[in-house]
Amino acid sequence: MGQSHDDVTEELRSQLEEWNMGLDELQSRVERAEAERRSALEARIKMLRKDYEEARDRLQALSAQGGETWTEFREGMTRARRLLDEALEETQPDSDGDSDG
Numbered sequence: 001m002g003q004s005h006d007d008v009t010e011e012l013r014s015q016l017e018e019w020n021m022g023l024d025e026l027q028s029r030v031e032r033a034e035a036e037r038r039s040a041l042e043a044r045i046k047m048l049r050k051d052y053e054e055a056r057d058r059l060q061a062l063s064a065q066g067g068e069t070w071t072e073f074r075e076g077m078t079r080a081r082r083l084l085d086e087a088l089e090e091t092q093p094d095s096d097g098d099s100d101g
Contacts, residue, residue: 019055019080026087052080
């Protein structure tokens with residue numbers, strides 16, 4: 001963990017940007033989803049968007065701090081990103097194009 005504070009900050013900002021793009025992609029998939037599935041996906045997006053906004057705000061607040069606070073924040077970012085990746089994977093369109101399932 002020999003990264004400088006600025007390197008870590010930039011890495012986290014990059015992760016937040018990727019997270020935001022993933023949320024936009026998930027929203028796009030929800031808009032194409034069937035009505036009954038849409039409600040569950042919208043609730044999930046709402047939760048993920050809230051987590052994203054909290055992470056973004058924490059990054060801004062922590063930008064002047066270091067040490068264990070950063071480690072905890074990075075671990076939280078990793079968990080949140082994993083949840084987003086899972087949501088994106090679960091909403092991937094079927095590769096065979098079969099949508100009646």
